[in-house]
Amino acid sequence: MCDYVPTLNRMSAIDSILNPIRYIFSDDFTLRVAQWRLALLSRIPMGLALMRKRNTIPTSHLSLEAFGMKFPSRIGLGAGYDRNGEFVKAMEATGFGFIEIGTITPKPQKSDTAPALHRLENDRALLYCGQTQCDGVERVIENIKQYRGNIIVGCNIAKNDSTADDDAPQDYLRLFRPLYQYADYFTVNIARNSSAKPYVPTNRDEIMAILTPLFEFRRGQNQYRPILLKISPDLSDEQVDLMTDIMIDTPLDGIVACAGTVGRHGLENSTSTVHALGRKAGALSGAPLRERALEVVRRIHDRAQGTYPIIGCGGISTADDALAMLEAGASLVQVTTEYIYNGERSIRDMRAGLNERLRKAQQRQKSDATE
């Protein structure tokens, strides 16, 4: 015992010197730098205008009416990049048709681990770990309340990690009410699996306890806000069916499939890297998720007989990936990992490529109809 305590103290003293240095070389820092650049561009006169100009390309085939709203493009930014609603204008200038802010929590919360983000370059994947970092709902409202642009703004909501699972419904309602007038749609995140204390309810009663108060609140409002459920790719097929049935049986408007996975299968990275990361609680995103995400979207689409809009995400990094997701049954797609890796250039390429593919498909349909 006596030996142990001084060792621990010495370790934490060394760590307190090394951690800032480690941070500068970490993937978290690279992401922060990209976000600072966006924040700066948003503040300098003409910054966003130049960005918008660079990203203005013909994309008329990408627009879509879904959930009773007009999406200027079917390609959106997934949750996790802009947890505080700081980059909505920048994402519009990037060419996204919608953005999902969050995950938003009622109270601010900081990560319990550092660093939180790891690039697995060979796998075109990211591992993100620890608590969701968010400045809390009040800050988010401050950031988004002035936005009057064209893109659709979704709010992805979840309970604080410090809130007991049994009290989760109160947290979701605590977010839903004040955000209602500022959000175009809501995503109820029940796939919080990146920390050592995951929250992934899979029981119908537990999920309905979260959703019912939201439906009730919405019933008393003049404006209709679609509510979607974000699900984990690690659910069994039967659990995916249960989520689909909840959508069919209740006023739920759609599903976002999928969040990151806790699985570590099929990775190309060296065994030692994967082993080291495998011991860490965290969610894996990007290419390794693609097949399962497609499978889940197809399953929901088939069970709901194509009558509900699905937002598909997981490993979309090219126009072909986006098209495959639409063909599996998604109405809209979200991209997170690819944007973190390659920024606005890859989104521009994806938009151009998907627009062209949809244009050709429409042309084929027309000529088939006239034959």
Ligand SMILES: Cc1cc2nc3c(=O)[nH]c(=O)nc-3n(C[C@H](O)[C@H](O)[C@H](O)COP(=O)(O)O)c2cc1C
């Ligand atoms: C760094 C990072 C942070 C994320 N944080 C969240 C989050 O806070 N809430 C959430 O619902 N999804 C979060 N996600 C999951 C993404 O929204 C998306 O569902 C998942 O990564 C699959 O898409 P992708 O392969 O395009 O990244 C995060 C993803 C990444 C890469």
